[in-house]
Amino acid sequence: SQQGEEDPQALSIQEGENATMNCSYKTSINNLQWYRQNSGRGLVHLILIRSNEREKHSGRLRVTLDTSKKSSSLLITASRAADTASYFCALGQAAGNKLTFGGGTRVLVKP
């Protein structure tokens, strides 16, 4: 498969807890991107991590990339009800000029 596969497919946590989701892939990549999609809205770009980077932070978000294991993780710390959304990883493959998206992780943060 040329797309990333997110795990878990769904995640339910209490407000204040951390949420971790993973993305595994099989191809060679130039970069990996994470996006958020709120219900009924378009995707919003969160973080881009390049293949020579191991970790990036943005506010309460932390992304790691392990190219030897072909996997990435997205950690949301101190989650809020507003973090309820679907989260997608997208692969910028080394061959080709498109992003390929996985099926997403649906995160529910309960107040």
Next chain:
Amino acid sequence: DTAVSQTPKYLVTQMGNDKSIKCEQNLGHDTMYWYKQDSKKFLKIMFSYNNKELIINETVPNRFSPKSPDKAHLNLHINSLELGDSAVYFCASSYGTGMNNQPQHFGDGTRLSIL
């Protein structure tokens, strides 16, 4: 100010009809895209244009025809609509020459329902 706007937001129509979806971006981006998101939320690239030129054309039925009158607009025309065309269609844009190393900015989608 809406960065990537697409119209209409909802489109309900009969099988066999022809319809168009419009997209405009005011971000000054060079590249625009059309994606299809199915009921299981998988997002698939359909087309990509860079400065009005087609650069990505995935395996899409030729009933789908994109048109880019200028680099700020990318419209999608669909002929002879079929039940399987029911989905949410997203327009997106990015800087650069269509390579995959730039963040993409998405519109809020057009929900197409075929009766």
